[in-house]
Amino acid sequence: MENSTKIFGIRTVIEAVQSGKNIDKIYIQKGLSGHLFKELEQLLSRNQYNVSYVPPEKLNKLAKGNHQGVVATISPVSFMSIEDLVEKAFSNTPTPLFLLLDQITDARNFGAMIRTAECCGVNGIIIPEKGAAPVNADTVKTSAGAVFNIPLCKVNHIKDALYFLQSSDVQVVAATEKTDDTIYDIDFKKASAVIMGNEAKGVSNSILKAANKRAKLPMFGTIESLNVSVACGAFLYEAVRQRLKG
Structure with missing residues (x-):
């Protein structure tokens, strides 16, 4: 259950945001930069998301693999208005x-x-x-x-x-x-x-x-x-x- 609700990598999280996934929280490494990161930041600025800027050690605990400084948790349930x-x-x-x-x-x-x-x-x-x-x-x-x-x-x-x-x-x-x-x-x-x-x-x-x-x-x-x-x-x-x- 826990692994199945996490996604990582900047491009993966961008696509999840664009597709309207029920993203519960986004963890971003402090000091992250680059073209893709700026694209993600622009997306997040247009929407309400629960974002935390964390040290790389936190991200390493959340995801095993090349997380590229971004990890998101996907809610297993949907939300109503x-x-x-x-x-x-x-x-x-x-x-x-x-x-x-x-x-x-x-x-x-x-x-x-x-x-x-x-x-x-x-x-x-x-x-x-x-x-x-x-x-x-x-x-x-x-x-x-x-x-x-x-x-x-x-x-x-x-x-x-x-x-x-x-x-x-x-x-x-x-x-x-x-x-x-x-x-x-x-x-x-x-x-x-x-x-x-x-x-x-x-x-x-x-x-x-x-x-x-x-x-x-x-x-x-x-x-x-x-x-x-x-x-x-x-x-x-x-x-x-x-x-x-x-």
């Missing part, structure tokens, strides 16, 4: 449930959240083009294959998705400790979207300000926070509990 995702969700239920991931960077956390979301009947997961964990072998394995059973969507900015959801009468609930409200104060029976934030920083301030609601999990121990995938499960299952009860 936000418009198609929301339209499909509302065609299935008047009260869809979405999950937005704001800069989740750990592939295993990502996979665990996908697995929980699929089990909870979430109608779609929305992630940003840049700064998100890739859909790689670790993601697929940790999700127990759920990544193939739930719609995924990539957007340029999470805030764009937030505004689109709100315009579609979906309440957006941000998971944060910066509130007095707990998840038990939120009405999840209506169309809702839960936003989970970065493992270290949480949900970004601009997203918190734009969300309709903020909610936290009550904490009684000495540890101040839960792993983000565990917290995500608590939020989603509170939504499930309310909907079963209601």
